[in-house]
Amino acid sequence: MDMQNSLLNRLFDAGLLIETGVDGLYGRSGAFEDVITRFEALIGAFGAADNAEAIRFPPGMNRAHFEGSGYMKSFPQLAGTVHSFCGCELDHMNLLQCMAEGGDWTKGQEATDIVLTPAACYPLYPTIAKRGPLPAGGGLYDLQSYCFRHEPSKDPARMQLFRMREYVRIGTPDAVREFRQTWMERGRQLIETVQLPVEIDVANDPFFGRAGRMMSNNQRDQNLKFELLIPVTSTARPTACLSFNYHQDHFGTTWGLKTADGETAHTACVGFGLERIALALFAHHGLDTADWPAPVRKALWG
């Protein structure tokens, strides 16, 4: 915890991150953003030969799609629904009165049709399903968006709003498993290119509650999730910076995704936690990018 605080404070002092008064919600300096831009270009270079279809969703998604995804079963504590004032002028006067008295004015807000995106790929599956059966060979998509997770923390690697870059493969079980294997190898190479220590391990998602513990165990037992770990604030507990997920037919069944042969499609994704990777670079190579090792600078800035 001390090392987390210490890195966070050093990033504030250097102006790379900017306090907002809410844990896990930070402004980014131009230098911080530049590292993310350059690292994304490097990801793009590693993935370029595959000709993924680029789609960029905004940081919110259709609530009906979110509800259909099953996210509230697994991670209710992390989701963020968007609510608005839908009242008349009298309601507005009461609301302002409530605010002036320091009351909880948010009670009157009503849920909109939008939920904050919990992971970059959630809006993708219903979108692709709507197109009809996949082409022969399946589909490959390149995504990036801000994502929200309600987990306020002083750990700079655990932000409430952060960006996730993803490649998503939809197709036969063999095709999506091969995709995941390819990216586990590429991910390791990519991180070694920027001279960060790397370790890949089986992992599980933070499923909610006691029933969730069983889901976590199943996920581990079946090797459905791997993470690429880099020490950021702790060597004993390195941070997951990339994850490699095989969803089997979960999203295929949920959204009716079909291969060209009419089979239920399987899906897999590789996700890059862009802020976490930037933090790992600053933690290992120093807070001034001008001082980073020449090969790292060359890999990022050319």
Next chain:
Amino acid sequence: MDMQNSLLNRLFDAGLLIETGVDGLYGRSGAFEDVITRFEALIGAFGAADNAEAIRFPPGMNRAHFEGSGYMKSFPQLAGTVHSFCGCELDHMNLLQCMAEGGDWTKGQEATDIVLTPAACYPLYPTIAKRGPLPAGGGLYDLQSYCFRHEPSKDPARMQLFRMREYVRIGTPDAVREFRQTWMERGRQLIETVQLPVEIDVANDPFFGRAGRMMSNNQRDQNLKFELLIPVTSTARPTACLSFNYHQDHFGTTWGLKTADGETAHTACVGFGLERIALALFAHHGLDTADWPAPVRKALWG
């Protein structure tokens, strides 16, 4: 309305925008994103000599700062608060039961400390105030973020989640008025560079309710807001793509922003509606960027 629907459908058919089932919430294709990236680079080129400090806030801001800004007085209908599930396992079982029965499960969501950013500059003022008095000459900031406004619409130029690029000037009344004048001229040049028809007019914000009508009139009478208008879905009612706003001492007083001389700082901003500009480009030059006029292609892609 027909022309709005028609442009929106053409954008869907061309795959430039992607339906999500919610009006004003769309995915963007790689080609659409590329136009925004290139136009942002052009904005940056026009503003480069000023050496603005780049800051990128995430698409949500501290609720306390939002509350302090006065936004709920003026535009309560547009704001989006972020709510989460904060219950125990039993609450979770009830929530899932409610969802399974098609009930309104969102009633149990509780407000978090985060509100969606209504305009890119809202998180800036309290951040700058926290630094203490401004340096001599004041400050100049370069911002961009996704912004949320709860106004579902079939007009593609009225999205619920869209990106706003902004330059914000904080300083003496003379300095901020000069900044605004400079950007009104630059904005016109910028848009002429990409061969779009342009008109600048005095404007007002969509203040809520009857009391709001008086605020709108005041804003117009005092020439506090100008908009750069481009026909997108209608020549009779062109779309505001840039706005030039002089806030007088509103944010300076609200947040205690002080010039180096200890006076309350004035503020002004120029905001670029990035999706609107991209829509204007597609509406005027065609849906395939390869067919755009050579000088436009050169201005954007070099």
